[in-house]
Amino acid sequence: MSTRLARLFALPRLFVVAGLALAAAACGGPMEKSILPEITFSNQPKLTFAASTVETIMEYQPTAQPPHIELAIPQPPASVAMRWTRDRVAVDNSQQNRVTVIVRKASVTEIDLKKTPGLRGSFTEDQVARFDTEVEMAVEVRDARGFRVGEAQASARRSNSMSEKATLNDRDRLIHELVRETMMDVNRELERNIRQYMPLYVR
Numbered sequence: 001m002s003t004r005l006a007r008l009f010a011l012p013r014l015f016v017v018a019g020l021a022l023a024a025a026a027c028g029g030p031m032e033k034s035i036l037p038e039i040t041f042s043n044q045p046k047l048t049f050a051a052s053t054v055e056t057i058m059e060y061q062p063t064a065q066p067p068h069i070e071l072a073i074p075q076p077p078a079s080v081a082m083r084w085t086r087d088r089v090a091v092d093n094s095q096q097n098r099v100t101v102i103v104r105k106a107s108v109t110e111i112d113l114k115k116t117p118g119l120r121g122s123f124t125e126d127q128v129a130r131f132d133t134e135v136e137m138a139v140e141v142r143d144a145r146g147f148r149v150g151e152a153q154a155s156a157r158r159s160n161s162m163s164e165k166a167t168l169n170d171r172d173r174l175i176h177e178l179v180r181e182t183m184m185d186v187n188r189e190l191e192r193n194i195r196q197y198m199p200l201y202v203r
Contacts, residue, residue, distance in 0.1 A: 034169045036176045039080045041087035041187060047194060048090045050201045051097035051141060056085045060106045067109040073175055077106035077135050080183045084137075088187070096144040097201065105136035105155070108175065113161065127161040131175055133182040139194055141201045150198035156185035 062070045062078050070076040081103045089099060111130045136155040142148050160178050162171055194202055 034172060036074065036172060039075050039083070039176075039180045039183060041084055044088060044187075046090040047088050047191065048092050048203050049097065049099045049141060050095045050203075051091040051099045052093045052095065054085065054089050054091055054099040054101070056082055056101045056103065058082070058106075059102055059104050062106065067111055068107060069110045069175075070106065070108040073108060073179070074172075075176065075179060077108065077133060077179055077183060078103060080179060081106055081135065081137055081186075084183065084187060088191075089139075092203075097149070098142050100140045100142065102138045102140065103136075104138060105134050107134050108132070108179065115164070126164050128164045128166075129171075130159060130161045131178055132159045133157065133178050135182050135186050137186055137190060139190065139198075141198060150201050152190060152193035152197050154186045154189035154193060156182050156189065158182045158185070 058078060058081075060078060062068070062076055064071045070078065081101075085101045089101065091099060109132045111132070113127050113130055115126045115128065134155075134157045136153070138151060138153040140148055141150040158178055158181055160174055162174055166174070
């Protein structure tokens, strides 16, 4: 095949590629996935316990069983709860006590919502999904013999819904903010209860 003929056969391919590029540009191109900030507590002061060790026990087992989605999101509550221990709990080695942070619940669920039926639905912007978060945590202090000498608990629930016009990035941001707000609720309540019920073991 001559070079000229090869160029002629290549032209349709070029037109196809150019057409696809123009179509993508007309639609705004592929949407870049938004990168959301890590949920941390590093900007808050440490809760320093009169103890020598600290551990986190994950009693709750995240699941992918519908309607649960905590295994399908970048920052599930279980991971953020582990980060809470890292960011907020410290020990001063003044006593042979052990601090245990227990994560008893750390779920995120997605519930499909019914759309408005009929002609009315054509003019209605429906909420198509509801997201629910639930977190429950506890902090225990046990002495050298293993006896529990102090305990504080906290729990929080939040919900929010998503419009049918929401993009995948909108969905990610909604879930991220829901997890963040729920964990901040738990953080505030847990610190308040720690200071109220374990004043001899924390500063």
